[in-house]
Amino acid sequence: MxxxxxxxxxxxxxxxxxxxxxxxxxxxxxxxxxxxxxxxxxxxxxxxxxxxxxxxxxxxxxxxxxxxxxxxxxxxxxxxxxxxxxxxxxxxxxxxxxxxxxxxxxxxxxxxxxxxxxxxxxxxxxxxxxxxxxxxxxxxxxxxxxxxxxxxxxxxxxxxxxxxxxxxxxxxxxxxxxxxxxxxxxxxxxGLREDVGEAPFKAVWFWPVLILLGLFQATHAAFYGFGTLYWQAAGIADETIGILWAVGVIAEIALFTVAGKIALRFDPPVFLIVAGVAAIARWGLFPFADTLVSMIAIQLLHALTFGAAHLGAIAILAKVVPSKWAGTGQGLLATSIGLQMAIGLSVCGALYEMDPDLPFYLMAVVSAAGTLVMIALTPMVRQRMASNPVR
The missing domain is CATH 1.20.1250.20 (MFS general substrate transporter like domains)
Structure with missing residues (x-):
């Protein structure tokens, strides 16, 4: 086996x-x-x-x-x-x-x-x-x-x-x-049995949760859209910028390597709450990172802001959406992320022209709001996960 x-x-x-x-x-x-x-x-x-x-x-x-x-x-x-x-x-x-x-x-x-x-x-x-x-x-x-x-x-x-x-x-x-x-x-x-339960897509509670799951990824809008431009304006060499991007992905890979063991102790909502707290720190401190060491430290948080948020989101959907409809659930999550990311990029673009620091501060505020909502919804999410046994 x-x-x-x-x-x-x-x-x-x-x-x-x-x-x-x-x-x-x-x-x-x-x-x-x-x-x-x-x-x-x-x-x-x-x-x-x-x-x-x-x-x-x-x-x-x-x-x-x-x-x-x-x-x-x-x-x-x-x-x-x-x-x-x-x-x-x-x-x-x-x-x-x-x-x-x-x-x-x-x-x-x-x-x-x-x-x-x-x-x-x-x-x-x-x-x-x-x-x-x-x-x-x-x-x-x-x-x-x-x-x-x-x-x-x-x-x-x-x-x-x-x-x-x-x-x-x-x-x-x-x-x-x-x-x-x-x-x-x-x-x-x-091979899936027909008696696997109904998908939650018609339930009112599902859509706020779906939006919230997408929100944690959408808080990267300022960085994805303007992070490189921000660093270039600060005089950072393109080669160094490439290294900084790579550091974030390497940190993400490191988390994925050990995430299975971590998940034995912490459930998916905890992953999202940790991701939200890390995002508050990452985006709130981003404009203050003016040395290579501090920039690398900020990028290491990508393991949590992206990696932990991703793992938490798909794990929640895996519990509340029957396997028969798992593709649809993941597709809806991708749409939630895409729509909110598009909105975030538009807003951040306008703010960047006013002051390059503002988009990152906004992402920190959005992350804080998302974290608070996730904390408030965690009991309900855990209840929904427990009431939908793996199938």
Whole structure:
């Protein structure tokens, strides 16, 4: 059994790794690719903005479709294959409309892949005892590897290599998922009993909790949108900024390595409360970090502000959402994060123009509010988790 669990963990780890490798190339470097393809700044903003809106809308719809058909693994395969097809449109090189459709289509069909992969990994952890956090850390490792590779490939001569690798990563994601066995919680046609209980999506209590879970990730809006610009304005070298970003992801990986043991002592709401307290400190102190040592210390808190919040959120959903609808639950979480992140970026942009420190102070205030609400809701969340036994 141990060997079987180890083999399954390795394949799920590979699923996260190849998916995040492609995402780690796409997220920071696709604007560069579009610029080399002749897109203006306005075109890039429009295409990526439209893709973001479409991605946020598509995630819950496509994950729900996968849950309804009970074919979670095949859905990941099909969505990944379609993502590859849309990236392949860049081989045609036919201007704004074709390439814009390629970007938007890729973003739409890659949107449900991570929520469905999380749902599968959680089923694997539930059914075999595999460690979700240790599997998920390979996604973070793949993202870092892609960031490093992209830095060498983001030139006019090699940008096609980056496009090829993004498409290949999507194709490999589909290939890896087909190597995975069925999980008993992955839908009715994959062995799930029909008497598993109802999804909580119609319950009033579920939606405030979902918004709160997304809020903890959305407090990163100021940093994701303006952290690099803030450091550049402070005279920090680009190489040092790259190191600072890497420190945050490495800290996240370190937490994922030991999170399974920590979870034996602390339940998911505690993870979120700790994440909120860390976010108050991180964003409140961010403008005061004026030495490399203090900046690294701030970045180490990423293990908690992102890592602990992520683990707490998916663990709560894994308890309150039946396995049959786990993909939908994770898709709704992704939408909650995306919508709140978009709002946060818009507000932080306006504040940044007024005073570069203000967005980070706002994130600290939002983190404090979220932490207080999480503390208030913890008894109810624990009750809902206890009343929905693992299934």
């Amino acid at each position: 141990l060997n079987l669990t180890s083999a399954l963990s390795a394949r799920v780890s590979a699923l996260f790794g190849v998916h995040f490798f492609g995402y780690g190339l796409f997220l920071p470097f696709f604007p560069v690719i579009l610029e080399f393809e002749g897109f203006s700044a306005a075109d890039i903003g429009f295409v990526l903005g439209a893709g973001t809106v479409a991605r946020i809308a598509a995630s819950p719809l496509l994950t729900n479709l996968a849950d309804r058909t009970g074919q979670r693994r095949w859905s990941i395969f099909v969505y990944s294959l379609l993502g590859t097809v849309f990236i392949a449109l860049f081989a045609l090189g036919n201007g704004l409309y074709v390439l814009g459709a390629g970007v938007i289509g890729y973003m739409v069909f890659k949107a449900p892949v991570l929520p469905l992969s999380d749902a599968y990994a959680l089923d694997a952890a539930r059914n075999t005892g595999a460690d979700y956090a240790r599997m998920r850390l390979w996604g973070s490792a793949g993202f870092v590897a892609a960031n490093l590779a992209g830095g060498f490939l983001a030139t006019g001569d090699t940008v096609w290599v980056m496009l090829f690798l993004i498409g290949l990563a999507s194709l490999l994601t589909g290939g890896v998922v087909l190597s995975l066995p069925r999980q008993s919680g992955a839908g009715a046609s994959e």
